[in-house]
Amino acid sequence: MNESNVEIGNKLEERVSSVYQALGYSVERNHEVSGAQIDLIAVKRIAGSGMIRLAIEVKSRKGGNITPEIVRDFKNVVSSMQDSINSAVMVTDFGYTTAARAVIANMPLVKLYTIRELENEVFGYAEAMHHYLEHYKVEPESQYYIPIQGWASSRKPISDVVTHIVQWCYKRDYPLPLLVSGDFGAGKTTVLKRVAFSVLQDRQIGKSNLFPLVLELRHLLSYKHSQQDIFTFAAKVFSDFNGQPPSHSRIQREYEGGKLVILLDGFDEINTSATPKEKASYIELLAPVLSGASPCVVTTRSTYFESFEEMRMTLLRTGNPLRSIHRSEETEIIRQSLHRLGVNTRQTFEIPHEDRSISLRPLDTAQVHQYIVARAAEIKAELGISIEDFEARIYRIYSISDLARRPLLLRIIVDTCLLGGFAKMEGQEFNAAKLYQRYTYISASRDEVNRPDNQFFTADERLEFCASLAISMIKAGKVFVTKEELLLVMSRTRFEHRTSEQVATRLEEALTDIQVCTFLSWGTGVSTFQFTHASILEFFAAKRIMQDCCESVQAIFAYSKQIYSRAIYRFLGEFLNIDGTFQDIIISASAGLPKSSIAARSFVCTIIMASGKYWNNISFTDVEIGNIDVERVRIQKSNLTGAQIQAVTFANMNFACCKLTACKGSSVTLRCVNFEKKSSFDFSGRDLKIIDCSAEHSDLRVTGRDWYIEGLVLRSSEITLGGVGQLFRVQCVGRSVIHLEDDFAPIVRDSLSFEDAIIIADWTSSFSLFATSISVTRCTLLLLKVPSIVLEAPDVDRLATGLRSLFAGSHGLVIVDDMDRSVDSKRYAIANQAVKGLQFVSIAVMRNINNFFSSGRELDSDEDAVLQQIRTLGAPYQRHFGTASLLRRICN
Structure with missing residues (x-):
C-alpha cells in the first residue's frame, strides 16, 4: 500500500525531530512564532549562554528539487521572527537547485540541508564513512576479495553471500537476526567487512541511508558492566572512524530508527569455554540489537552451541514440527534467558518467509584460481614464476588443495610461499597444523x-x-x-x-x-x-x-x-600426525593410563580420533569425546564402548571390523560414512544425523530422539530403529534385517525401498506403513503394521492390485491397525489371496495373543494359527527381540 503525501511528510518530520533530539534539543511540532506557522521548534538550554531556539521547516518532495520560490518564502518568514529565534533550518528529503541555495547566500541565519546532509553533519557519518572506506580499501580482504558462496538453511545455494546479506538488509523486514555460520577460516569476518563496505558505497551514492557497524564480539565482555552495554560498545566502534564517540542514547535512537546495520562478528569468540549460563548472559547482553528495529547479522562457528541447528531454531523460531527443542542443561538455561527477553521459543509449524541462516561454502577451484590471479604481480615479483607454475606447485603439496578452499588458509598458503616457504613445503605431508607452523615461523x-x-x-x-x-x-x-x-x-x-x-x-x-x-x-x-x-x-x-x-x-x-x-x-x-614424539606419548598413554582416569583417557582418545590416522587397532571404554571432526580416513579393528559423544562429525570415512557400541550423546553427524566387514554402530541419544551413508555386512542401532536419516543404503546388514526421528531415502537390499522397536515413531518424508529384507516390528509400535511412501519387494515381514485404510480400497480389484504393488513377492505376517475390527472379514480374505505367502491379521488378534501370555486367556483356532506362524517366522531372529517383548515370549 502506497503512503500518502501526509504520511511521508510526517515520517520526515519525525526523522528530523529525532536528529535534533539526539543533540539534546526538546522539539515541538506545528508551532506558531511571531504569527508564522513553523513545522518544528527545537529548544536547548546551554550553560553560560542561555536558551537556543531553532525554527525548522521540513519539506518532503516526491520528485524534483526545492525551488528558489519556496526558499524565498521561508526566508521571508524567518525575517519576521528574527527576534524570537537564533537560527532557521530547512530540511528536505530530495535536494535544492543551485538558484535556491543562492537565495540565502547572504543570510547566515538560514541553513539549507537535505536529510542526508543533516545526519552526516550531526552524527559524523560522512567522516566515519570516508575513514572506513579508505581503511578497508588497503586491507588484504579488499585487495584480493573473491565472492564467497553459501547455503541457506533450506539448502538453497547462494552464489554471493555478501550480495544476499546486503539485499536482506534493504528489505526492511528483519524481526529476527540473520545467522551466518562457518568453520574457522571460512570467511565470516571477510563477509561482514565486505557487507559494511557495500552498504557504505550504496550510502555514498544515495542508494541507502543505512550505516553499518562491525562489532567484534571478542571484545563484548569489556562492556558487560552496569553502566555499559551493547550500545556503548557500538558507540566506541563508531568513534574509531570519526574520532568523536556519540552518546549511548544517540546510537540507541539510530538503531531504533532503523538507520544502522548491526554486524556482530564471532559469537563463538566472546568466550570459547563459556558455560551455558554465560552463553545465556551473552544473548541477554546482545538482546537490544536483536529486536529487529535495524537489520542485524550474527556470525559464529556452528559448533559453539551443542548444535547450531538448536541455536538457529531457538533464536529464530524456525523449527520443524517433528523436532522438539532439546532439553539439555545448556538449552534450558538459554531458553529461560530468551523467555525473559520476550523471545518465544515455542515450536512452530509455519515455514519461515525466508531463510534466516546461512552456512558458508568452501571455495571451489575457480575461486582459488581467481584469488591467485589477483596476486599475480606479487608472485611474479617475489618468485619469478607464472600463475600456472605457482598453482602446479601448490597442488603437488599433499592436502594443500583441500586447505586452500578456506579463504584464510588460502591467504596463509600464498603468504607462506611468498615468504620463501615453497622449498620447505614441497615433498612433505601437509596439514593445517604444519601450514600454520611454517607460516608463523617465517x-x-x-x-x-x-x-x-x-x-x-x-x-x-x-x-x-x-x-x-x-x-x-x-x-x-x-x-x-x-x-x-x-x-x-x-x-x-x-x-x-x-x-x-x-x-x-x-x-x-x-x-x-x-x-x-x-x-x-x-x-x-x-x-x-x-x-x-x-x-x-x-x-x-x-x-x-x-x-x-x-x-x-x-x-x-x-x-x-x-x-x-x-x-x-x-x-x-x-x-599427532606430524610429530613423532607426540605420537609416542599419546599412543603409549592410550594403553597405559589407568581406567579410573576418565578425563585423561577421554583427552587422549579425542586427540587420536581427531588425527584419524592413528585411530586403528585401538580400543577405548567409557570415555567422553566431543568437539571434533574426523574426515577422509579408513578405520580398522578399533573399538569404542560406552562412550559419551558430544558435537562430533564423521565424514567421508570407512569403518572396517570396528565396534562402536553402547554409545550415547548428542549432536553427532555421520556423513558419507561406510560400515563394512562386520562393523557395528550403536548410538542412543538425540540429534544424530546419518546422511548418505551405507552399511555392508554390518549392524546399526539408532534409538533416542530427533535423529535424522537420509540416503542410507543397507547391504546384507542389520539395523534397529527406535524413538523419534525422520527417514528420507532409505534403501535395504541383500537380506538386510530391519528391526523396529516399540517406540519407533518416525516421520517418513521421502521414499523408503526395502528389497530382499527382513522387517521385524513390535506390535505395540505406533508406526504404521503408508503405501505411498514405502516399497516392499520380496521381503519377509513380521508384525509390520499398516493402517486399516489400506484394506478399504473402493473395489476389490483395486485392493488386490494395490497390495500386490506394495508387497510384491513378500511373505510373512502383517498387522492391520484395526483394534475395533471395523474392517470387513471379506477384505482380509481378499488381502490374504492377493499376495501369496502374506497374511493380514487384525491388531485385535495380537492383543488376544498377548493376553494369552499375560493372563492365560484361551486362543481360538485362527489365533493359534497366527501364533504358530509368528513362532516359525521369528525363530531365526530372536536376538533382535527385547527380553520382555511379546515376540521373545512367543519364540521361547
Whole structure:
C-alpha cells in the first residue's frame, strides 16, 4: 500500500525531530512564532549562554528539487521572527537547485540541508564513512576479495553471500537476526567487512541511508558492566572512524530508527569455554540489537552451541514440527534467558518467509584460481614464476588443495610461499597444523632476517611467548589481554637466550618486540591486545599443549581438565600426525593410563580420533569425546564402548571390523560414512544425523530422539530403529534385517525401498506403513503394521492390485491397525489371496495373543494359527527381540 503525501511528510518530520533530539534539543511540532506557522521548534538550554531556539521547516518532495520560490518564502518568514529565534533550518528529503541555495547566500541565519546532509553533519557519518572506506580499501580482504558462496538453511545455494546479506538488509523486514555460520577460516569476518563496505558505497551514492557497524564480539565482555552495554560498545566502534564517540542514547535512537546495520562478528569468540549460563548472559547482553528495529547479522562457528541447528531454531523460531527443542542443561538455561527477553521459543509449524541462516561454502577451484590471479604481480615479483607454475606447485603439496578452499588458509598458503616457504613445503605431508607452523615461523623470523643485529627476542622465543600467551588466554576464557597481563605471561615464559632478569630490566624493549614482531594487534580497550585471528590463538594453544605433553605425561592429566574448541582438537590431531614424539606419548598413554582416569583417557582418545590416522587397532571404554571432526580416513579393528559423544562429525570415512557400541550423546553427524566387514554402530541419544551413508555386512542401532536419516543404503546388514526421528531415502537390499522397536515413531518424508529384507516390528509400535511412501519387494515381514485404510480400497480389484504393488513377492505376517475390527472379514480374505505367502491379521488378534501370555486367556483356532506362524517366522531372529517383548515370549 502506497503512503500518502501526509504520511511521508510526517515520517520526515519525525526523522528530523529525532536528529535534533539526539543533540539534546526538546522539539515541538506545528508551532506558531511571531504569527508564522513553523513545522518544528527545537529548544536547548546551554550553560553560560542561555536558551537556543531553532525554527525548522521540513519539506518532503516526491520528485524534483526545492525551488528558489519556496526558499524565498521561508526566508521571508524567518525575517519576521528574527527576534524570537537564533537560527532557521530547512530540511528536505530530495535536494535544492543551485538558484535556491543562492537565495540565502547572504543570510547566515538560514541553513539549507537535505536529510542526508543533516545526519552526516550531526552524527559524523560522512567522516566515519570516508575513514572506513579508505581503511578497508588497503586491507588484504579488499585487495584480493573473491565472492564467497553459501547455503541457506533450506539448502538453497547462494552464489554471493555478501550480495544476499546486503539485499536482506534493504528489505526492511528483519524481526529476527540473520545467522551466518562457518568453520574457522571460512570467511565470516571477510563477509561482514565486505557487507559494511557495500552498504557504505550504496550510502555514498544515495542508494541507502543505512550505516553499518562491525562489532567484534571478542571484545563484548569489556562492556558487560552496569553502566555499559551493547550500545556503548557500538558507540566506541563508531568513534574509531570519526574520532568523536556519540552518546549511548544517540546510537540507541539510530538503531531504533532503523538507520544502522548491526554486524556482530564471532559469537563463538566472546568466550570459547563459556558455560551455558554465560552463553545465556551473552544473548541477554546482545538482546537490544536483536529486536529487529535495524537489520542485524550474527556470525559464529556452528559448533559453539551443542548444535547450531538448536541455536538457529531457538533464536529464530524456525523449527520443524517433528523436532522438539532439546532439553539439555545448556538449552534450558538459554531458553529461560530468551523467555525473559520476550523471545518465544515455542515450536512452530509455519515455514519461515525466508531463510534466516546461512552456512558458508568452501571455495571451489575457480575461486582459488581467481584469488591467485589477483596476486599475480606479487608472485611474479617475489618468485619469478607464472600463475600456472605457482598453482602446479601448490597442488603437488599433499592436502594443500583441500586447505586452500578456506579463504584464510588460502591467504596463509600464498603468504607462506611468498615468504620463501615453497622449498620447505614441497615433498612433505601437509596439514593445517604444519601450514600454520611454517607460516608463523617465517613471519616471526622476518624481522630477524631483515635486521639481525637489532632484535631483542629470537624467532623461536617469540613463538614460545605466543604459545604461553595463547594457552593462558584459553584457560582464562579470554580473547584479549591487557598490557599488565602480557607482562605477567612474559615473566613466566622460558626464553632460550634471555633470562627473566634480562627481560625484567629491559621490560619496555621486550614488550615492544613482542607487540611488533608477533601475531598480536590492538584490542578495543586502552592498552589491550588480541591475536590477529582466532585460529592463530587456537593454533598456539594447541602447540603449547603438544609441547608440554611431550615433556611430561603428567601434562595430559593437567590439560584434560578443560574442554577445548573444535579447532584446538583439530590442531592437536594434526600435530599427532606430524610429530613423532607426540605420537609416542599419546599412543603409549592410550594403553597405559589407568581406567579410573576418565578425563585423561577421554583427552587422549579425542586427540587420536581427531588425527584419524592413528585411530586403528585401538580400543577405548567409557570415555567422553566431543568437539571434533574426523574426515577422509579408513578405520580398522578399533573399538569404542560406552562412550559419551558430544558435537562430533564423521565424514567421508570407512569403518572396517570396528565396534562402536553402547554409545550415547548428542549432536553427532555421520556423513558419507561406510560400515563394512562386520562393523557395528550403536548410538542412543538425540540429534544424530546419518546422511548418505551405507552399511555392508554390518549392524546399526539408532534409538533416542530427533535423529535424522537420509540416503542410507543397507547391504546384507542389520539395523534397529527406535524413538523419534525422520527417514528420507532409505534403501535395504541383500537380506538386510530391519528391526523396529516399540517406540519407533518416525516421520517418513521421502521414499523408503526395502528389497530382499527382513522387517521385524513390535506390535505395540505406533508406526504404521503408508503405501505411498514405502516399497516392499520380496521381503519377509513380521508384525509390520499398516493402517486399516489400506484394506478399504473402493473395489476389490483395486485392493488386490494395490497390495500386490506394495508387497510384491513378500511373505510373512502383517498387522492391520484395526483394534475395533471395523474392517470387513471379506477384505482380509481378499488381502490374504492377493499376495501369496502374506497374511493380514487384525491388531485385535495380537492383543488376544498377548493376553494369552499375560493372563492365560484361551486362543481360538485362527489365533493359534497366527501364533504358530509368528513362532516359525521369528525363530531365526530372536536376538533382535527385547527380553520382555511379546515376540521373545512367543519364540521361547
